[in-house]
Amino acid sequence: MAAxxxxxxxxxxIQELIAANLGRAGHHVVRAGDAETAQRIVRDALPDLxxxxxxxxxxxxxxxxxxxxxxxxxxTIPIIMLTARxxxxxxxxxxxxxxxxxITKPFSPRELVARIKAVLxxxxxxxxxxxxxxxxxxxxxxxxxxAAGERPVTLGPTEFRLLHFLMTHPERVHSRAQLLDxxxxxxxxxxxxxxxxxxxxxxxxxxxxxxxxxxxxxxxxGYRLSAQPAVAGV
Ligand code: CA
Numbered sequence: 001m002a003a004x005x006x007x008x009x010x011x012x013x014i015q016e017l018i019a020a021n022l023g024r025a026g027h028h029v030v031r032a033g034d035a036e037t038a039q040r041i042v043r044d045a046l047p048d049l050x051x052x053x054x055x056x057x058x059x060x061x062x063x064x065x066x067x068x069x070x071x072x073x074x075x076t077i078p079i080i081m082l083t084a085r086x087x088x089x090x091x092x093x094x095x096x097x098x099x100x101x102x103i104t105k106p107f108s109p110r111e112l113v114a115r116i117k118a119v120l121x122x123x124x125x126x127x128x129x130x131x132x133x134x135x136x137x138x139x140x141x142x143x144x145x146x147a148a149g150e151r152p153v154t155l156g157p158t159e160f161r162l163l164h165f166l167m168t169h170p171e172r173v174h175s176r177a178q179l180l181d182x183x184x185x186x187x188x189x190x191x192x193x194x195x196x197x198x199x200x201x202x203x204x205x206x207x208x209x210x211x212x213x214x215x216x217x218x219x220x221x222g223y224r225l226s227a228q229p230a231v232a233g234v
Contacts, residue, residue, distance in 0.1 A: 003116070010053060029196065048078070050068065065099055084105045131141040158183070180194070214226065
């Protein structure tokens with residue numbers, strides 16, 4: 001499992017320790033020493049998960065969590081709060097503010113890595129290496145293999161990530177902007193029609209095995225992967 005993790009922590013020694021451990025666990029870590037820097041980073045590219053210290057200089061971690069939850073674009077980013085406070089009411093406040101989990105310092109690196117894995121599995125399955133099966137297609141992130149039954153499907157890296165995201169979020173309509181954020185990870189420098197190009201390539205790759213119909217165009221909205229046949233006229 002390799003996820004893009006935004007680590008927001010103002011104490012350099014702790015930041016270093018956490019980043020080193022997450023790096024060893026295979027994650028890509030982007031660091032911020034305060035909430036304002038973290039907001040700038042999130043504006044450029046959505047992370048798969050935010051590891052957020054409660055006590056920060058300037059805006060607090062809990063306030064940043066509240067803002068991420070209030071913004072449509074960042075609403076679903078998984079958040080794990082880090083805190084030196086161990087009181088039950090703080091934990092409740094953190095979870096009410098929308099944190100997915102809560103870890104009290106000091107914690108072991110192994111515990112942190114395990115908690116991250118659990119939250120990603122629950123909230124961002126496209127960032128885990130769990131195999132996915134849907135509508136007769138199987139995709140294995142660990143080996144980068146896609147197959148329809150016994151028949152292998154060859155995909156480019158972007159089509160693979162696109163299919164992985166769609167298969168882990170089926171039956172939902174995703175706008176082009178959302179797909180850029182989730183699959184390309186950076187919505188600033190890529191045009192929305194790029195999404196159409198890669199959807200076309202993905203369909204072309206799925207056509208020989210008869211699965212191109214899984215990727216449906218929802219007019220005026222975006223794309224959806226569905227194991228149900230598309231409704232006529234949609
Ligand atoms: Ca702190």
